[in-house]
Amino acid sequence: MNRRFPSNCGCGAGITTFTSGTQENSGHPFFRCETRGEDHLFKWVEEAMLEELEDVLPKVEVHETKLGKVKSEIKELMEIALNNKIEIQKNKVVIKGLVVYACIVTVAFGAYVLF
Ligand SMILES: [Zn+2]
Numbered sequence: 312m313n314r315r316f317p318s319n320c321g322c323g324a325g326i327t328t329f330t331s332g333t334q335e336n337s338g339h340p341f342f343r344c345e346t347r348g349e350d351h352l353f354k355w356v357e358e359a360m361l362e363e364l365e366d367v368l369p370k371v372e373v374h375e376t377k378l379g380k381v382k383s384e385i386k387e388l389m390e391i392a393l394n395n396k397i398e399i400q401k402n403k404v405v406i407k408g409l410v411v412y413a414c415i416v417t418v419a420f421g422a423y424v425l426f
Contacts, residue, residue: 317352320344322346325345327344340356
């Protein structure tokens with residue numbers, strides 16, 4: 312039998328959900344072929360749900376691992392961006408210093424030429 316939720320019976324007919332009325336399984340839902348034929352599909356919904364979970368959980372774990380890697384990559388990029396910002400601030404200070412120095416040299420040179 313196919314795992315997970317059935318979409319149709321092997322005979323090609325659709326699936327309907329019923330609720331068990333037997334004393335043993337009272338209230339338990341199940342999938343059954345629309346034709347209700349004896350040898351056609353019958354499956355407990357709980358069983359199908361368990362199979363869905365078993366198949367999906369490993370995929371969730373893979374996504375969690377990938378997400379963890381992406382998070383650490385983002386953290387690294389944030390650190391690089393912060394360091395670049397600090398470098399830019401330092402360079403601005405150096406450039407300002409050089410401009411001031413250039414102005415002083417120009418004025419001093421002008422004074423030297425004039426006097
Ligand atoms: Zn069928």
